[in-house]
Structure formats: C-alpha cells, structure tokens
Amino acid sequence: MPRLLPALAAALVLLATGANGFRIEEASLATIQQGFGNGSLTSVQLVRFYLDRIRGLNPLLHAVIEVNPDALRQAARADAERRRSSGRYLAAGAGGILHGVPILLKDNIGTRDAINTTAGSFALLGSVPPRDAGVVSRLRRAGAVVLGKANMEEWANFRSLPGTDGWSARGGQARNPYVLTASPCGSSTGSSIAAAASMAAVTLGTETDGSIICPASLNSVVGIKPTVGLTSRAGVVPISPRQDTIGPICRTVTDAVHVLDAIVGYDALDAAATVAASKYIPHGGYAQFLKKGGLQGKRIGVPNGFFNYANGTVQHTVYQQHFYRMWLQGATVIENLEIENLSVILDSLNNGEQIALPAEFKLSLNSYLSDLSNSPVRSLAEVIDFNNAHPVEEKLKEIGQLIFLAAENTTGIGAMEKAAISGLNKLSADGLEKLMKEHELDAVVTPDSALAPVLAIGGMPAITVPAGYSSSGVPFGLSFGGLRGYEPRLIEMAYAFEQITNVRKAPTFLP
Template identity: 35%
Template sequence: MVLPPGVEPFTNVAEGRAVGHIYRIVNYDDGPQGIGAVISLAPDITAQVRAAQRLRLQGRTVLVKDNIETRELPTTAGSLALEANDTGRDAPLIARMRANGGVVMGKTNLSEWANFRSSESSSGWSAVGGITRNPYATDRNSCGSSSGSGAAVAAGFSWAAIGTETDGSITCPASLNGVVGFKPSVGLVSQTHIVPISASQDTAGPMARSVADAALLLTAIAGPDYGEIGDGDPAYDFTAGLTEASLDGVRIGVLRGRYGGYEPLGAVYEQALTDLRAAGAVLIDVTYDGDPAMGRDEYTVLLYEFREGIDAYLQGSPADIPVRSLQDVIDFNIAHADTELRWFGQDILELALQTTDRDAYEAARANSFRLAGPEGIDAMLAQHGVAFLIAPTRGPAWVTDLVNGDNFRGGIGVGSLAAIAGYPHLTVPMGHIEGLPVGLSFIGAKWDDHAILQAGSAYERERSFAIPQPRLAPWEPLVPAASN
C-alpha cells in the first residue's frame, strides 16, 4: 500500500491501527463533502506509537481539540488570529497523556473561540477549519464546541479524542455524534495552556466509543498541573471496577420531563428506563423546574471570566501572534471580516469587553453556583435519596445552516446544572431517531466522577437499543416512504 507522506511503514498491530486512522482521515475528512473534523495531523505518528507501546495507553491515538496546546502543532481555537500560535509546549494534561503512552495524532476543528463569539453562530464552524459535518448525516450539525472531537471519534479517525466544555461543549457533540463524552468535575483535569472561556467552568475531558475507553483516557490525563507524571498514577484509576459495576438496587433520579415535549425522544428515553429497571435499578421520579436567574447569572460570569482569561492567555503566549488582548481579537476580526465575520458576528466578544464590574460578577457567580449545585443537583440527590440523576442529553442533530445559525430544541436535559456547579456529567449513546443518535446523561455530585463512569458502564452493557453505524453521507429516512 502507498502511505501518506510522513507516515512510516507499520510493523505491528498498534502501528497498523494508527495508519488505518490516517487513511480514514485522508479518505473521509478532507474535501468539500468531507467530515471536516481534523485541522492538522502530527508528524511521525507511527514512530510515536512504536515508542509508546509499553506504557498504559499502548500507543493509542488521540485527537486533541485545537484550543489545547501540544508542542508539535499550533493552537488556533479556530481563529485566523491564532494561526501562528505555535507555543512549542504541551498542556499538562497532554504531558500526562504522553507519559501514559498516548499519542497526539493531531488537532480537531471546533466552534471558533469555543462557541463564545456570537449569539447567532453555527456550531462546528471556525475560520480555520470550516464546518464540521456529522458522520451520521453529513448535512446535519455536529454540535459545539468540541464538534471535531466528537465527529472524529464517530468517524473512526482515532481511538479517542479530547474535548473541552464550559457548558455542553463535550456532552452535546458526544450525544449528536453517537459517542461517549465525559465532562469531569472541574479541577480534576488541569486547565493550564488551554485557550479559556471560564476559570469557574472550563474543563477538558475524554470522548470515546465506550465508557471504558473514556475512563482509560481520563485516567491518563487527570491530575494537577505539577508533580510527578508517571505511567498510570493509581490515584486516578477510573477504570477500576467498570466491568463489575452493577445497577442492582441503585436508586436513580429520573428527570422525566426533560425531553422537550419531543415524543420520539421521549420514546427512546422510556426504552432506556426499561433497560435500567431490567438491570435492577430503582427509578425515582424527580422534578426540576429551574430558575431563569441561574442562566442569566452564568452568562455574566462567562463574559467577565472570558475577558480576564483571554487577555491573560494571549499575553502569555510565547508565539509570535498578532493579538494580545480581547480588543485585539475584535479588531482583527473587523480587519478580516470577509473570512472571520462572513457567517455571523462577534457580539459576545464585544459584550465581554464591556463586562468589567467585579462586584456584579462575584454576586452572579455565587448565585449561579448556589442554584446549580447546593440548591440544584445536591438538593435533588438528597431530597430523593438517589445516587445520581439521568435525563436525555440533547435532541437529534439539526440541519446545518450557516445563514440562519443553530436550531437547538429547548427543554431537553439539565447539563447546565453540572456545568455551572462544576460537577461530573457523562453522556452515553441510548439510541437514535431515524438514524440520528441521542444520548443519556448521568449527573452526580462533585468528585463522584468514578461512580458516574461505573453507572454509565453498567447501563452501556444493559442497553437494548441498537446503535447504528455512521453513514458518512447526507441524512435519509431509515425506511423510505411508500410510493403511490
């Protein structure tokens, strides 16, 4: 076979899998109708696999969202302003992954600036990478902002991927692309050398084809910024007990009303509940009405923290970049409006620039956290005596429309609670609607990451709904309408 440039011939199974991933990227990712999930490939991939095979991850290939720094590739956040942001350094989570035998295969596309640029954006689009298409229906959306990471795993471009989430940016693309996504408790994975939105809510996390794979990758990347980095730190072994985990007798809080009144999604959800009962779980109905003040105050927090965080990140980059502040980014976009602002504007960036009231920010953070954590997730867990909460993650993928922007269906899931509180949130594929995947969310208390992964693994084994394979083509009804 003819190998792509820079790819060495493979000598064993692990290297062969890596080459297979590269071929899938070459054949299915590039071009006007390709998936568009991968922005750049790392050099010497097979050589890296060969060198890492004796470590915990055994040279498994991982694609990394392009707002996380890796030493061999620029970190663009999808913006042309950061095309030259080649820092030459690894984020601590990447250093840990390499020390545990993971191989950086390349960078994935994302919603530009992690979807914190415009209130009328199209998820999965960036000026650097274009639009990311959903492998299950290439005319439909892959959600954001970790769009490329979710789509790449679904399309078989790597063993797993790393995404980041502030509010929904791991779990939404995982759900729409039919893969497992895990947003850890904030603080479990280092935030250093990641292009930021919110110091309070940002976290990186794994996206994979199974809960076991997600737990294995989380084990490799979890840990503080500094300290000994070794092969398999036992303090962060999230794979322990996954295969034996049981739901027998486990009390689960079921948020029944969180399917947006969309009956096809409600039917898939009911089948998931049937599977959980069959596994011995005790299902307890839980009602959550929510308080609009939570989302309102979260937005204030994100605006304030983004302004502070992005200024600090840009000023600290060792690369030769043309922007060193949020104001510079706004000015850059105006100067390059034909490429950066063609499809939507930058009203969020402009509003963040004006959000400078420290007292208002601190009050908003205290209130949004209280409503999401102590009076939200914690209160529901305690009141009903349940181990965790479940709900549909999102609805099925919508048709991508760069002119009109996203078309989210409201009233589905409670992911914002976990995001604002900084608590763990796992989504596992639970079925599909006309071939379009939908996921089931597992949400628990702060630091209950391991228990949530165990619950998700137990459900995954009991799931009766068949999960289809990606078509890598535009959507079509599963059963064509009968002709007259």
Template identity: 45%
Template structure:
C-alpha cells in the same frame, strides 16, 4: 459553550486556510488505498484501547500501522466531515518511537502507541498550531504542552492531530453555526452530513464517531462535550471541575471549563480520563480533586454497577418534546429497572434559566475577558495580545474570518471591573450556589445515587435557525456547578443518534462512569455511522 445554530459560511479564503492546515495529511498519509476500517484484522470501530494494546503486545499490530490506518481514514473521510483541522507532521515518527519502546519493554503507560486527536484549543509545543478555530492564532507558538497533553504523552499516546471546533468555543457570535471555524470550515454530523454536529467539541465527537482516532479529547463550558457526543452516538465525559487541569487550554472561564475524553465506548473514555487526570500547580482547582478517582480505572467496569442504586428520572422540559426522544428514553428507563436500579420519578432538576440570565452570563463575560487576556498575553508568537485586539482582527479580516460579527466578544470587552469586583463576585456566587443546590438538593431529597435524562434532541439541520434549544438546561446546572455529566448512546431517531445522560454531585465521576458502563453493556445501542448526505 454549545450551540446548534445557524447558517454555515462558505468562502474561498476559508477553504484555503483549511487546506493549508491539512496539507500534512496529503503529504504524510499512506498513498495506498483508503482504510476500510480494519487494520491487521482489527475492526477500528469496535475495538477498545485494551484490545489494541493486546494486539500490539502480541505482535499482530504496530503503532506505526495503526497510525497509518487512522491517517488513511482522515484522508478518506475528512473532506466530507471536516472533523480534523490539522495532522501532526511528527505522528508517524512518534508511532515508530512507540514501537521501539514496546520492543524493548519500555512502554510508558496505558496509551502506549495509541493515536489520539485533541481539540484545537489545547496547546501543544510541537509543529501544530493551536488556533481555537481562529486565523488570529495561526501565529501562536505555545511554549509548552497543556498539562493534559503532557500526561497523554507520558502515558505513551501518539498525538495524531487537532480536531476542528466551533470557533472560540461558540463564544464569538450567536449566528455562527455549531462546528464552524475559520481554520477548519464546517464540521458535519457523522450520521447525516447536512445535520448539525453540535458544539463546540464538534470535530472531537465526529472524529471519534468516524474512527479517525482511537479516542479524542474535547472541552466543555456548557454542553460542549456532551451535546456533540450525543448527536454523534459516542460517549462524552465532562468531568468534575478540577479532575483534569485547564493549564494550556484556550479559556472561556476557569469556573466552568473542563476537558474530557470522547470515545466510542465507556472503557476507552474511562481509561483516557485516568490518563489525563491529576493535579497541576497552574490550576488550583485540581488540588481538591486529588484522590477522587481510584487508582485503577478498571474497577469501574462493573456490568452490575446499577444494581440496588436509586436513579432519579428528570422528565420536565425533556420529554413530551419529541416522540423519538420519548420512545428511546422510556426504553432506557426500563433497562435501568432491568439492571436492578430503583427508578425514582418526579426528580426533575429545577429550572436554571433565570440563574443563567441574571447571574451566570454576567459572571462568565467578566471571567472570559480576564482569562483570555491572560492566555493571550502569556502565549508566545504573533497574534492579538488581548480581547480588544482580537475584535479588531476579526473586523479587519472578514475574508478569512467571515462576515460574522463579534457580538459575544464585544459584550465581554464592554464589562467593567475584574475578578475582585464585588458585583462580579456576587453574580458568580449566586450562579454557583443555585446550580449546586439544584442538583444536590434533588439528590438528597430523594436519596438518589444519580439522575438520568435525555441528553439532546435529534440533530437539526446545520442551517437551523431558532430561539434556542429545548435541552439547554440538561447541561447548564452541571456546567455551572462544576459537576460531572456523562452521555452514552441510547438509541436513534431514524439514523439520528440519541444519548442518555447521567448526572451527579461533585466528584461522583467514578460512580457515573460505572452506571454508564453497565447501561452500555446491557444495551449495546451504538452503531457505526454511514455518512448519509441527507435524511431519506
């Protein structure tokens, strides 16, 4: 789930936990000067993964050098950003092994030697913890890699470390600010440090924006990839349900959760999505998604992908709210026209607030209790074995977990029945049906290929308190329906980034990525962050 709120917590115990997890950075990072964003003549902010591969194939760069450069950047920038919660103590060794494979022409795949950061709710069977931001899971010892991590390794990636996140993916207490966790502290927006990074994939988005890795992986239940990507000026891909396995990911709900790439450009996002996608017997939703991505990811990189396409414009509730959002969105719509798209006005997706309150929330609370209990029970190590024990842990460990409550956790614990309960099934069916009709009926009525809308407002201050976010519905229908949602940098409100969202029907991931690529190549809107302490 996503959140922009609330007041950040500061306490010595939390700082101590964060320092302990990040100890490998100080111990293993290069002791030379901090990275200036270049290595072997390569600009880490501007280069694509194919560009890095070309440099390594030509012998101008090694994975060891690249990994060392990212470790230097983490060492330099993370004390301000709190985007990385732990660094893989084996990262340097993995990079050397990759270089050896390349020298012997035994590269494993398109990510050979590429350092990748993954969100801290994704299991790795190595010397890194998987905490979901909670000290309750510091003793967790996953028996195997998450399926997507296995695929990253098989593609040759160097798992560089874990990215910070909103604790329990924003599903603990509504007063916890986006990007805060007991294990990682408060993640900061890469562009203006006292602004919210959004969540829950806060660290993944900030790390991608700050070039702390070549690409990162986030997870989304409702906005948790696209919101932080928008406010940190990176590309965020929330795939269709089942394109990427959820096996080995700390869950909220199997009916919404999706993992996807966050990158500085669409090229890297697409390549990485292809690397982590695939069927998994542990996740039955991956079977229907088999074959929905073409064999070659490069086929989507068409700068003319928008020509002749009918693109709907979703304005209701999203324009007339902020002048900068309106300005950037109008320019984006005009660019779509310039690229040959037929822009169709009046194609607003129907409001989903009633569906969310009446059906989605009751369903998700039941699913969370079921899915989290199953995850905790199956994961080796010393940690709470179920939701009730987790709530008790939080109550007993306020020194590290903070004085926040566990209101959402308790709401889930108080649910009755399980996934075979008729009341639950009714809520889930109603929520999913309404969300899918909201999108599919709009696409069909106007014969649309996709819908665009502003992704998010400019990031508010970290300590913002409000009754919610005017853009919550830009993600909700896609999330509940299990449909893809892609955001791409579109412009700025002063130094604060703004994104453009592409939405479509189930398994339209390939088309949306193509449209996002065409828009990106025509606009080149993204610029690197300067880590301003506050707005001028």
C-alpha cells in the same frame, strides 16, 4: 452529494482493514493493544491507517483541522520502546493501554510542537504555546501519539450569540457522520465526529457548558465531562476557570475511562482547582468501576422538564424502554422530580452567566495570550481587531462577535460579577445539589445535553452514552449527571447501561 456516497462506502472498506488483516474501524484500545502484543499491528501502521482515513473522510466531514507531521516519528519511537521492553509498556494502568495509541486533541488544547493551537481561528495561527497543556503532558507520559488537532466551534462557541454549530474559520463546517445535514453540535465537534468515524483511536474535548456532552450525544459516542479541576486546564484556551473542564470522547465507556485515568491529577499550573478536586480521585483509578452490575442498587432521578417527547415518537419509546431496563438491572428510577428554579438556571441571559462569563473570559484569555510566543494577537481587543480586519475569513457579517465585544467592555471581577457568581452558586446549591441530597440520588438522567447548564454552574460531572437513533437516523444520547466527585458512580451506571443496551453503531453517512 448522493453520488459521492457509493465511492465513500467503497473507500471505507479499504481503509478499515490494514496490515495483517487488522481491522481499524471501531477498534478499541484493548483490541489495539492486543494487535501490538501479538505482532499483527504496530503504532506506525496504526498512525498510517488513521492518516489515510482522515485523508479519505475529512473532505466530507471536516472533523480535523491539522495532522501532526511528527506523528509517525512518535509512533516509531513507541514501537522501538515496545520492542526493547518486551511488553513492559503494557503493564497495568492507563499508561500501558495508551502507549503507542494515536489521539486527536480539540484545537484549543495547547501543544508545544509542530502543530498549531488556534481555537479554530486564524487569529491564533502561528502562535506558539510555551509548553504542552497539562493534559497533553500526561498523555505523552502515558505513551500516546498526538495525531493532530480536531475541528471545533470557533472560540468554543463564545464569540457570538447565534453560535456556529460546528463551524470554524480554519476547519470549515463540520458535518454529522450519521446524517450529513444534521447538527453535529459543539464545541467539541471535531473530536466527537472523529471518534465516531474512527479517524482516531480516542479524542479529547473541553466543556464549559455542554461542549462535550452535546456533540458526543449527537454523534453517537461516549463523552465524559469531569468534575471541574479533576483535569488540568493549564495550556487550554479558556472561557471560565469556574466552569472549564477537559474530558475524553470515545466510542465506548471503557476507552473513555482509560483516557480519564491518564489525564486526571494535580498540576502546579492549575493548582487551586486541581488541589481541590484531587480528593475525588479514587485510589486505584477509575477503570475499577467498569462493572456490568453497576446499576444494581443505584438511585436514579428523572427530573421534570426534559423528556417532553410525544407518545409514539422514537425518543419517547426508546427512553421509556431504557428506564425499564435500568429498573430490571436493580436500579430505583424516581420520576417527576423538580429541580428548584430550573427555568432560571436554563436561562443563560438572566441567571447571571451573562455577567460572570464575559468578565472571566476576558481575564482568562488575556492571561493565556500573554503567555504565548510569536502570537499575532496578545489580547481580546486584538482578536476583535483581527476579526474586523478579516471579515470574510471569519464570517464577521454572518456570525458577528457580540460576546467578544461585551467581554472587552468588562473591567474585571467587580461587585456586580461577584454577585452574579454568588447567585449562580446559590442556584446550584438550591437546585440540583439539594435535589440529589434530599432524594439520596446517585445520578439524574436527561436526554443529550439538556442538563448541561445545571451541571455547568456547579462544576459537576456527566457521562453521555449512545441511546438511540431518530426516525431519520440522527443519534441521541442519555446523560448521567451527578454531584462533584461522583465519577465512580456515573462510570458504573454508564458502563452497565452501555452493556445492556449496546445501542451504538458505526456512522451511516446519510445525505
């Protein structure tokens, strides 16, 4: 592996600079649109840059499962639209800033086109969704180019208890671009790696319990986990309608917020959730909350039980410095707060999730599969049979499928499942929700995805921002979490924090 790295570094220098001197590596949406506007860049050139970069890096990182054979044609159409409109496609709003921009989608986000949607599994290879996922339809209307599908932990890490740490049968073992032997986390693994390594302008992930926040943190990018229902889940391979959400993973808070603006809103195919959450969408969108003074006057809680780093460690020192910086920016940082029943909430084997989630998964997955065309499998039972018939490809001996088997043994949402869901709701109401209301908090902060289970059971949002790098070079993040609909406050704080710390750096590809 070490012998490969000098050649990789040389290749990256060539890949980073494209036509007319435009530098692709780390390019933001604003920079890309500036290139479109001044003629130094076209969408076709940009797509070619990313395709070349994927060809160069993917054998090492395994971040991308499949590229879209139609991407260049989509890019050419965007260029033609831009020429005809004389700039009208760059009008105010998220649609303007995403026009002609390539985006990678996590492989559980459905597209009705030439690329597959498989959740990383060979069991779904060749299946055809009846339509684009709701968020994909919105991205297409905004003019984005679907570049391809990103690798992910197979079945969003809901196949077995051990998990796969960024592995899927179709995509292989994904690798952290900062330290190749470090965990890349999951399940939105490939989306986070691709964003970090500039294999796409922006990416999209999904989260049920930490699947955006964890890989974004460990790959030094920004991830937004929206309030459940703020973004449509229609056309996405599901786990739980109570907890599933779709969100952006990008290199900056600004880019992530522009993508969020493009994908939020009502969807008739996910009506109940999107109607309930639509009241949270602010008039004028989310980009208005990108404020450098966004920490001023904010009340930020630091719950006990998360920042347990020994004195002298990099993490302990860096997080303490960050709290001090937030205080200097006018935030009130309140430490030593207790989330009621935290140990129970964090214990997924005993908090009720082990009863609720498998039943929800079986119902949701069977419904999704029944809507597909030409699918090799039509039910969870058939997926289980497929894995049994392909034990080598699906690493059945090493990984197993215990969660699948438990889910298949459920019989719907009965009294036991309803009691478990009620218990989870109570844990959320008496825990973080009560704490934030009593202390009038705008957010709580935790390292990486430590708060993910607490937020998951309440359908609450979070944003993670790069916070630092360990002594061995592995990234870690700081997550801002809040109550349902708190995205405007979280964006203000996350953006201001990003601007005053400026932590993120490009991947190092250390062996």
